[in-house]
Amino acid sequence: MQQTINGLALGSTYALLGVGVTLVWGVLGILNFAHAQILTWGSFAALAALHLGLPVPLAILVGMVAAGVLSVLLDLAVLAPLRARKAPEFSFVVATIGVSLVLTTILRTYTDAQTEAFPRQGFPVGAFEVAGQNVPRLQVVMLAIAIVAMAGLAFWLNRTRSGRAVRAVAHNRETAELLGVNSQLVFSICFFVAGGLAAVAGIFVAASAAQVSYSSGDGLLLVAFAVIILGGMGSVKGAIVGGLVLGVIEVYATSYVSSVFREIIAFATILAVLVARPSGFFGKKEAARV
Helix, strand or coil: CHHHHHHHHHHHHHHHHHHHHHHHHHHHCCCCCCHHHHHHHHHHHHHHHHHCCCCHHHHHHHHHHHHHHHHHHHHHHHHHHHHHCCCCHHHHHHHHHHHHHHHHHHHHHHHCCCCEECCCCCCCCCEEEECCEEEEHHHHHHHHHHHHHHHHHHHHHHHCHHHHHHHHHHHCHHHHHHCCCCHHHHHHHHHHHHHHHHHHHHHHHHHHHCEECCCCCHHHHHHHHHHHHHHCCCCHHHHHHHHHHHHHHHHHHHHHCCHHHHHCHHHHHHHHHHHHCCCCCCCCCCCCCC
């Protein structure tokens, strides 16, 4: 029971990260290699808010908004000009890698390459006793918040006007524009949502570890790619399922086999899925969907 809940909590963090990546991919066809750095910036924004004395919920909101705005700025300042010039797809990869390096360098300089303590005051501590086993409260809260966030995302995409606009652009941008949809606004919304979700994931990772550094997000980028490959490129539902599955696999593998496998699970997952089912759980061979 404890390991399953721990796995689902970790997986929910991975799902939040993967959903952001797959949302941008499904709408724009771009893999954002700066996504993990945006996560880290959101974590530092939340840390700054905590140092100012803001309560945890407001600090999380600050981190989400900061990461969302930074993500939108990435699109407007770097990617939109490339789209306007109809740059080749590889240009977007190079551009986002370049942005990730810039963001990492700025944080490394700001922190003197030192790890910062992330205060746990205000976060749930202690543990619940379930079936005779202790389950950390923080893990349960992480899972609950992720469920609420993902349910809200599903409602937004399927039940709101802006969400349906996102799906329309993902299906066919040209047709959506002919029907009056502002595609650039849709892109900005997607980047903001992706950044905000990444910040939530980063904040809870930092709270779990009680620390954050300029490189905190580095290892999570590969995890995000593993999640979207496992679930299916462009599928939000697939990213959620993929994240949860990957989290459970990782926790059980490190608990019952060896912790040395933790670093290779994402690699192994990518390879196995690409060989067995290249389209992932919910992916399709044609036409990305969100």
